[in-house]
Amino acid sequence: MGMVGGGSGAFIGYIHRLAARLDGQIELVCGAFSRDPKNCRQTGQSLGIDPARCYDDYEAMMAGEAALPPAQRMDFIVIVTPNHVHFPVAKAALEAGFHVLSDKPATLNLQEARDLSDIVYKSGLSYGLTHTYLGYPLVSAARAIIADGGIGKVRKVFAEYIQGWLAVNVDNKQADWRTDPARSGASGCMGDIGTHAHNLVEYVTDKKMTHVAADLTIFVEGRRLDDDGSALFRMEDGIKGTLSASQVCVGRENSLSFRIYGETGGLEWYQEEPNTLIRTYVDRPTEIIRSAQGYLPEHIQAQYRAPAGHPEGYIEAFANVYLEFAEALRTDGGVKSGMDAALRGMAFVEALVESSNNDSAWTEIKP
């Protein structure tokens, strides 16, 4: 694996490296960690990377790696830069023949995502998107229960991702690019975290969201992108719901959750207590489904590293995303789910922004 971005001071690159390393299946062999050559070299050095493979920029990295014998060169790149760089790096990597695993959002806007999709599908290469929260096994368990008819036809969905860290003006690198339209895209909060909620809902229900009626807000004076938003939504098969994302909910940390109710049952999951899935019934007590328990389907149990009662968290979920990508490369080299999620996510954000600018009118999501 080679990494673009993730120099010192970058939070998410560090997390990616932990996640990639955890299971001992993926080795970081090269990187273009920063546009600052000194930062890049120092980061590489601290990670034990061959200095010759610490590249000044991603173009050099693609060229350098492609020039190596196949057995030595990296298998894929991971993109952990600010959003506006995701597309050009992915494009360059695919054109140089490397699989891509990208931080979300895939691109800065929907048009770029469509362009990227063309490139991916033509390339025959794999493209993964790190929707980390899908790596929690109980999220997959929820999907399996619904697929199996366990709550009947889905009717109503509540999805949320609320944080409080931008309730006041924050002056740091993380906040900086996230609130800059040129680097973050057309939406701030919704693009950054609302998309996770959208992705989670579509994944768990296995249904597509079709329309939104949204109200995006900038609460903190001087900010240029939404720091809060709520939307009514409609999905295939008559499902309805609400989705809220906010970064001004003081005291909330990373409160991503879904609550999904069908004709005969419901499922509720909260990212901050990821080892618990709540299942409701019409005429029986609510059940507390717990991680790694023997009553889970075997393919869910297999996603855990320790027995029940040993909490696994965000890094393990992230590592599961890496494992799945690595497994796909080993088996068929044909991961496309990331690209589809990328397109749907960008279309979701554009629909939200359009609706909010249009007095919250119902707006179709058109990937």
Added chain:
Amino acid sequence: MGMVGGGSGAFIGYIHRLAARLDGQIELVCGAFSRDPKNCRQTGQSLGIDPARCYDDYEAMMAGEAALPPAQRMDFIVIVTPNHVHFPVAKAALEAGFHVLSDKPATLNLQEARDLSDIVYKSGLSYGLTHTYLGYPLVSAARAIIADGGIGKVRKVFAEYIQGWLAVNVDNKQADWRTDPARSGASGCMGDIGTHAHNLVEYVTDKKMTHVAADLTIFVEGRRLDDDGSALFRMEDGIKGTLSASQVCVGRENSLSFRIYGETGGLEWYQEEPNTLIRTYVDRPTEIIRSAQGYLPEHIQAQYRAPAGHPEGYIEAFANVYLEFAEALRTDGGVKSGMDAALRGMAFVEALVESSNNDSAWTEIKP
């Protein structure tokens, strides 16, 4: 106190009697408990009411009581009939000179509410509306914290009231009238329980909701009124939020909650755990405020009957509503807050229905 409605088989009349009786300040002295004279008499008998004061209908009750010497006649009536009867009974009582405490909604529609308001204000009598959940002391504590600037200027509000009991077709008296437009009004779920969430939000923030963009749904085939709905809303002073009410969320019981976030803090409260109020801060640990604790304001402590750790519930909250009404009658005989809440609640429901019928367009709430 005299009661209209609440014969055998009626759930809410029974609860009203418990609540009125608990503190020993209010005596039920007469009633028109049912349009079925036998039910009426039997109910009265089982409650130890003088048979002469078990009236066949509310008209007879007003006339009969008015004919008694002032010291003997009832002080006020409580209305616990299905919704469509609330208005005529209240009108008759006020015209006969009796104060009124009414179950919500006050009337079947906004026009009736406006008419009622005229009658109330002209009468000089008191009119109370049993928004039971305002009787929980920690709801008042939340209002006091916000009024005191404890969370700064309010920005975002999440309000919900979700239940699951109508997820399937229910064949009983309670479900029957609640899903009948003629007896329940223009909205089912929103009128029945969404109004509680609306009322709670306005009470706690002490701000008015001004606009809604709503999507109401009938999920269960054959039903004639919404059994689910969500709305985006806007309040005075730039507050935004979402409000959902549903009766098809399988497994949910009476999940009324608010989460309110301001510039410097937040408050979260859940009706099913009413003895806990969660308070968040920008840079301090979240606090678990508990009922009856010595650190609460004295006027909040005074609303509890037992020391901290002895959970008080729905009936105590309901009794607090009665105590407040009784206290108002004793002191100035001028309770009008119920009328204002009634108008606002009816206007809220009409705006929701209009918005939902108009493709969820933003619709003003006009009491």
Added chain:
Amino acid sequence: MGMVGGGSGAFIGYIHRLAARLDGQIELVCGAFSRDPKNCRQTGQSLGIDPARCYDDYEAMMAGEAALPPAQRMDFIVIVTPNHVHFPVAKAALEAGFHVLSDKPATLNLQEARDLSDIVYKSGLSYGLTHTYLGYPLVSAARAIIADGGIGKVRKVFAEYIQGWLAVNVDNKQADWRTDPARSGASGCMGDIGTHAHNLVEYVTDKKMTHVAADLTIFVEGRRLDDDGSALFRMEDGIKGTLSASQVCVGRENSLSFRIYGETGGLEWYQEEPNTLIRTYVDRPTEIIRSAQGYLPEHIQAQYRAPAGHPEGYIEAFANVYLEFAEALRTDGGVKSGMDAALRGMAFVEALVESSNNDSAWTEIKP
């Protein structure tokens, strides 16, 4: 009903009156509320009691009531005095022919309890003890599940009742008598609240505790009775467990709980969230059993006043104790369970004190 004790300033008398009044089946008709005649009369007046039936002391009350025609006199007395007065009042009442409902502990020591038992059984009258927490319906539900074999043969029990209000020296009427050996008995904390935990465990398991090895402590300097204690215990049929009671656990309110594990399942209940009962299984998800739900046995459902989701609390539990006593008087006039619980409770306390004084040696509980 007549009340002995419960004058102004007395917490528990007030709660008894709420509980007795709630369901409209029991009327307070007379009292000896205080040894201070003025307090007694004022209390009676505020409660609307006939001044002729506000007695100066309990002896006068027994005589006065016995002199009334049977149809007018009280049916039973409730004793809500400090502990040391429980026995003489109960004795006087029984000798005067009145049923007795007594606050716990029944007496100041085991010898008095044995004497009282003789009197009760000879009298043919009813004797109830207000172990309030047995009034929570889910406590009965737990007992029913165990009786039905729902968790298999019971093995291990954890019981606790921890509070924090005596962590510092408290100077009030409540704390005063509770920490005075002459008025409270041989034990402070264990006698006051540990006995509730003991009673709960025996009730729910329907097994008797036979031996304890205890360590009682006075943590707050100057106090004369234990304010904390823990014990290992053994029950019939090889059940083992621990029981702790403390009044110095800062921040704890009224944390009474049991956790009971059998061969095939477990049950956990916490008084501060009394509407939830947790049920565990060997190979299935844990269940959240909730109050008033349709899946509960009918006799449990019948103990609730409102539908599921309307939390019922301490006062409702207390009222259930009154209802059960009243029902027993109506049907057979032969409640003896209170007397048996009284004997067992006093024997439990004496065994604890003896064990603690004897280097925590295993000590038999001998009622």
Added chain:
Amino acid sequence: MGMVGGGSGAFIGYIHRLAARLDGQIELVCGAFSRDPKNCRQTGQSLGIDPARCYDDYEAMMAGEAALPPAQRMDFIVIVTPNHVHFPVAKAALEAGFHVLSDKPATLNLQEARDLSDIVYKSGLSYGLTHTYLGYPLVSAARAIIADGGIGKVRKVFAEYIQGWLAVNVDNKQADWRTDPARSGASGCMGDIGTHAHNLVEYVTDKKMTHVAADLTIFVEGRRLDDDGSALFRMEDGIKGTLSASQVCVGRENSLSFRIYGETGGLEWYQEEPNTLIRTYVDRPTEIIRSAQGYLPEHIQAQYRAPAGHPEGYIEAFANVYLEFAEALRTDGGVKSGMDAALRGMAFVEALVESSNNDSAWTEIKP
């Protein structure tokens, strides 16, 4: 790092490798993974270990590594065998000049632990013991609060570690050796998990437990070691408490917890929700202290890998133990805390067993 034990089928060796690998500071370079040479070689191969450094037994490993040039040989060994092998392997490693990180318990009995202590202190080498739960940052936060006087002088402690997995007879490798006295030591449940609770209490309070009065039990027929036990205990400075460990509490997973109450506050922590620490006060609301928050001391914040709201779990805690050991080797090569904890843990277990065999008499813990 070299590993002894941890061949295929061994749970804990796998976890150790994840934890050691996570932060990229420790490399597994050799191992004697199994007494079965084939298992050993296959494990090594799957981990990418040089076959020449997959040793047939630990003696060969010590010899082989010692024969390598210092720059190539392993720095330390980690011992992940069943309990009875811990001591001989540690002894051999120390005598061959290698630092040791050992799974707990350090030895099979107290005498071996004393012998080991002599060897460690003479060797000048480091000896660490993987009391994993100390790796949770909020455990250290609790210790810091108490050290800082944050809850006043400690009075009462509740410690528990309860599981349910041995409630029925379990037939697998994990259960097998844990219930065999020859391989597990004098105690089953208490030795396996009770020691974690003991260690946690001494670490957080920074006080030593001095006496226990214990009751150990074998609930499942045919088992040869305790599968349950409870103890009263006393600590320095008048602290009292209870400690329970059980493997027959059906439905409990890994419920390790402490609740510690001092003169002015309390702290409560539950391993299954490790990112929350509850702090109580005499006259203020309870606080929910959360992982990675900015209000934590900097040395606690530094133990987290991701921002607040990204739950970290058991593997991260385990990795923190490795990081601390590695840091100690880098700085002074003189970790002895593991040895002290080892001695104290073995003395605790021996005191429990002696007390339980002696009618639960108070028994001194003599390391």
